[in-house]
Amino acid sequence: LVATTESFGKSGATPTHPELLDWLAVELVESGWSLKAIHRLILTSSAWRQSSRVTPELERQDPDNKLLSRMQLRRLDAEEIHDALVFVAGELDGTMLGPAAPVSQRPDGLVVPARGPRGFRRSIYVRQERKRPLTILEDFDLPAMNPNCVERKSSTVATQALHLLNNAWVGDLARKLAERVEREAGVDFEKQVEAASRIALGRPPSREAKILALEALSRASESWTARDALVSWCQVLLNSAAFIYVD
The missing domain is CATH 1.10.8 (Helicase, Ruva Protein; domain 3)
Structure with missing residues (x-):
């Protein structure tokens, strides 16, 4: 909707679809400021559910994808990679809420989540320690919240593959x-x-x-x-x- 996520004022970029932005703002207010309602609205929309296919014609007409002619290749975020790993291994503890899951530092210096009696909890429930972030999250670009993060960065570096290997x-x-x-x-x-x-x-x-x-x-x-x-x-x-x- 807007390229400069850190600046919505006059110094920022102009929204690409201002009418859509205004409509979503009204929907947010009328839904009682429920972000879940907005997420549900977007994810169930026909626009979101369309398939995406890269063709030579689309690449010629829209090389920078400014017209949203296709879905961009996207690497999973750090938390998504952590959760996907424990899920496919059958080790995901799906318990909601409750106290944060502790982390531990191994002798080799890597910080890993502690396994509970029912497996590993989702990364959103893992304790976040400023001086000891989970190594897998740090390697895959966990955003630093000091004081905040307006946009995630996604890198592709050798340490990520080495971590998984x-x-x-x-x-x-x-x-x-x-x-x-x-x-x-x-x-x-x-x-x-x-x-x-x-x-x-x-x-x-x-x-x-x-x-x-x-x-x-x-x-x-x-x-x-x-x-x-x-x-x-x-x-x-x-x-x-x-x-x-x-x-």
Whole structure:
């Protein structure tokens, strides 16, 4: 609606759709200033629910996407990545409200969430310590609230991939995901690949991805146990663009 989120005054940019902005403002007031009502209105609108497809014609007519001709490729926010990891691993504690979940610092310096009796809580319920932010949130651009943050920044740096590949906490979640896959698909590699993709990515694997996965599992199982080979593949999925990005 407006490019300068930190300035809505005369020094800021002009809104791209002022009539829509005015209409939403009236809806907010008439809904009793309920942000949930506005979120529901936007997410159930026909405009929001349209599919998005990049075509050469649209790229030629609207290269900067100023006309909103397509959905921009978006990386998940830090909190979304944390929650997605624990969810697909079957380790998400969906308890609402209550006290904040504590964090702990490992000997290697990484700050990780503490697991409760029912799993890991959503990141919104994890205690935020100024001097000890969760390492995974910090690596994936958790906004610094000093004093506030008007716009999130999204970077792509090597430490993010290294975190998902080498962090023992992520490795534990990959093992939990592998156990979940085994419970659903048994020990057949082909069924495991299909189940892992369905759980982690929300869709069946493409033909090419399936062939690559079966080859990787076959090679890995020559040196490791079948379980460890599956854990390795699950960690590959958790570090894939299909898991980290929304397209």
